[in-house]
Amino acid sequence: MTRTLPPRARPVALALGLLVAAWLLVHVVDVHQTMELVLLAAVGVAVIQALRLRGALTVARDAGEQALLSGAQARALLANAPAAIYFRDREDRFVFANDTAARMVDPAGRELVGRTLDDLVPPEVARSLRAHERIVLHEGRVIRHEQVAPHADGTDHTFLVTKFPVRDDDGAIVGLAGVTLDITDTKQAQEGRRAAEERFRGAFHGAPIGMAIVDLDGRYVEVNRALCQLLGRSEEDLLGRTVHSITHPDDVAASIRAIERALAGEQRVYQLEKRYLHLDGHPIWVTLHGTVIRDAEGCPTAMLRQVQDITQRRDAEQRLRHQADHDPLTGLLNRRRFEEEVAAAVVRGTGALMVLDLDHFKLVNDTRGHYAGDRLITAVAATLRNRLADGDVVARLGGDEFGVLLPTADREEAEVVASAIVRDIEATVSGAARGVTCSLGIALLDPLLSGEQALVRADLAMYEAKENGRDRWAHYAADDAPQPRMKTRLDWVQRLRDALDEGRFVLDAQPILDLRTSEVRQHELLVRMRDDERGRILPGEFLEAAEQFDLVQELDRWVVGRAIDLIARHRAAGQELVLEVNLSGKSLTEDRLLALVERRLHETGVPASSLIFEITETAAIANMAAARRFAERLQALGCRFALDDFGAGFGSFYYLKHLPFDYLKIDGEFIRDCLDDETDRLVVAAVVDMATGMGKQTIAESVVDDRSARFLRRQGVDFAQGFGVGRPRTVEEILAV
Template sequence: MKNHIRPGQPDPALDAVLEKLAPEDRAVVQGALERAEKTEAELRFLADHDSLTGLLNRRRFRVELDQYVSFTARYGGRGAVMVIDIDGLKEVNDSLGHQAGDTLIRRVAEILRERVRATDLVARLSGDEFAVLMPQTDTAGAMQLGEDLRAQVAEGLPLNLDLADASISVGITMFGGQGGMGAEAVLVAADQAMYQAKAEGRNRIMLFHSPGESGGPAKRAQTTSARIRDAITQNRLRLATQPIRSLASGGIERYELLLRMTGEDGELLPAASFIEVAERSGMVQELDRWVVAKALEMIGERERAGAPVSLHMNISGASMTDLSVLEFIERRLDEGEADPARCTFEITQTARVEDYETAAGFADRLTEFGCEVAIDDYGTGFGPFAYLQKVPFDVIKIDGTFIRDLPRNDADQLTVKAIVEIARGLGKRTIAEFVEDEETRTMLQGYGVDMAQGYHLGRPADAVETLAAA
């Protein structure tokens, strides 16, 4: 068996090589090795921790929760999971700015660190949501900690900001013993209890009760976040395609994939109806992984059939700052048959990218893989020019708000012309969204827009059926 040397441990073979080098060469090599070791340690930390708060991230928390739930199921014992949501963080961001919101998030994280036991694990699951794993505790202990945290936040935070009304909603679930809930069910239960706390007025604690258990309703209404998890695990997600046509030839150049979820009564729900909750609950990365996996499957299948197709898939801001999503994409490209050149990743602005350098690094890696990067909804949202300066891209998608009323709105016409000129100057291509009539299509073609999509050019349809007929 090959021996592996841990970072920081002596390596006799390496030491022997270094001894043969001239002193100045040895110093250079040792310096490079030290820098590489430091970088590796930093990457390991970033893979498991949230960059804003330094707490464990959702992925690492799930690993720890899986292990402890399995341990209690096998050897006995019990524990609790607490899901905590900052009430009104969006309003803080909108009224005081994202810097104030980040300060509030960091302060709540500090309170959690200060108040939990040394054996407890604290994580930031998503933008405004945290979790605490409390090993070997009872209901009274879990409820007491929840109340301590709630009271500390409600007392007011010394931030020199107008955050006197800051509060948290807390959901708690107990687990343990043989035949108990699995890790995913534990997290869903705590999440349900947290949403119940918010529904009943916020700034309170709710303990999850199983159906038929005394002390609470016989059945909790399933939250949207729980429905999203069920849709992922029960294969109730669907993909539609909308054609993207060349304005010069009129032919279909590519398709955009649109995510749908099958509702309880069988209707297809558009992503707009659940994506915000997915971002809040930290599940948007799971949705992104699902879409990527299906998209690469479809591209590979069409390659094998001799009818290649190019697909656009949306990547959220949260996924762009999540190294595990990038690793997932790289692994699927390496293992599958999809041609990377036929994959375009659209960077959406529904979630704020907190670190442009990280986002730029994400886009750089996609480009290294051979994929295209498109900036979606360009002209709206946050920092569009910062995106152009710092994030490498191939395509600009002009937001539909500038297209819908184009023939009748002089300001929209000037904006679209300006975006086309910027793209041309940078050597990039453009796509116009929401093209609803022939007059708009003709104007866009005259402005030099490369491609377009919208109901006038093709409505969304089932992805499997569309690509099978392509």
């Protein structure tokens, strides 16, 4: 029959079993399940029941042997317990050790019973262990500590050790029992978590952008220094405060919606741009990145928010939007934005549109300089602002041309405002620029018209006012028979539009002679319009109308595109071709033309140096700064520029100062009679000297014969163009490949 421990030994066994169970509950509860604890407690009791205490317990040998061997299940549990469980006597010999203990200290996992510490661990480790164990063996106290020691696998492990004294019936300490658990993995995990937390805290508080942890009520739980600096508030001021209390009132609703969607699980991370309020009251634009923090069950517990100041970016965007919509000189709306306003007003079908132009304004630029002209334009803009009511729209359409939109005015009201504007402008400019007046055209808005058609009508009325004597206004009335001159302009607008839509523009090319080599190195492209009745119409008849009604930009884009195609076709045939293309002053500030040139050069591989853009010296350039940027950007690509008709107006030297040119084309007025007119010869010599000093080249226009060409060569002129060199012919004839 199965023997049991004598009554005197049972309390010792029970006490040791409870100690083992208690130790396991304290140290393993965070990593093991409840059932495992029960089994391990049973192992602890089995250990005590299995101990052979040589003379320490008054137990018969046969009873001890039977206890040790009793219960196969208990032995299996004991052998495979995750903790090393052992008993050593006062001579430091193992009386009992389970398999886990053997695997911890012996590479071969051999039996430990009968062996001492010195047999199993390095001397320094044995000394360290004995130092702790004196407390157990001499003072009878229980000790618990972490020990870093070599494992049987050859590496250092971290062990959690609990040791307690074992006494005989007389209370004498006869040895010690111990439970050792390898906590290396648990320790590393804990250290990893602590390190991760420390890294997060370091990143959180040291981040250069604002960081905050916010609870589910939207209150700040933790903030970093960067957020405090951004908001101009202390940490104490922010903690406990709701995020909405410092959010711009206009942005609160959007912020709440974003947070609610994130908390509802629609998105774990949310982002929005919003405004916070600085302590001094000014708004701060930020990009807010929010992350919902959830527990293991997926329930939200808090929110991590990253806040980056984008005030400068938003201000820059606002400036760019303003620049895109406004004239840089006057601050008024520009043509593009004004056309949008007109288009919207046309849909409503009410209101009046005005276009006004300053009479004799070019004389101011030519005689007093562009600076005086700019001051006059600025003064007129201020006059218009002061005259118009809230809700009225005023714009600078280009050069000395302005647009006014009266969204609610009828014919009578529009005429009253027009009369006042004409008087106000006359009073404004009379002292600064004598002789400058204003011509103004009125067109009532019609829902059956497009915005472009409404502007054309106002333009036509404005030119009617000019031809009726200037310093007045004229009215376009759709139900009245138009005046002959107005009808002619309206017809030209329609003919130009039809020609563009139907592809009825064609190009001629005129050769340009290199006077040093007597070779034709480049050609100038000249645009013509085909008409079924009249044949080829020269630009003198249609170009003014194209300029007046803003069709010239589209025409210029067509010519430039065609020029690049011609150069590409010749390159494919092994021939180099250089073409000069005339540009309107209005095109010189147009982003669409710039984009077209850059894109087509890239697509075709045409060298940018094959394109020379000609700007007539008398062209009206509305924005010199923008024109300079346009020219410099194309010049950076490798394109070249020529100042055409040099000397024909008074602004030549101003253009030379502000625009980058490679060629000066001497106006034909000084070339045709240069052999017989001393003044012409002096002008030619002066222009050549100036161009040479500036590193430019010269092209003489209107060269009539070889004799003139030889004279110009002697004067140092580089190129010649005119009937004496070659007449314009179609590109198909002169540039055939």
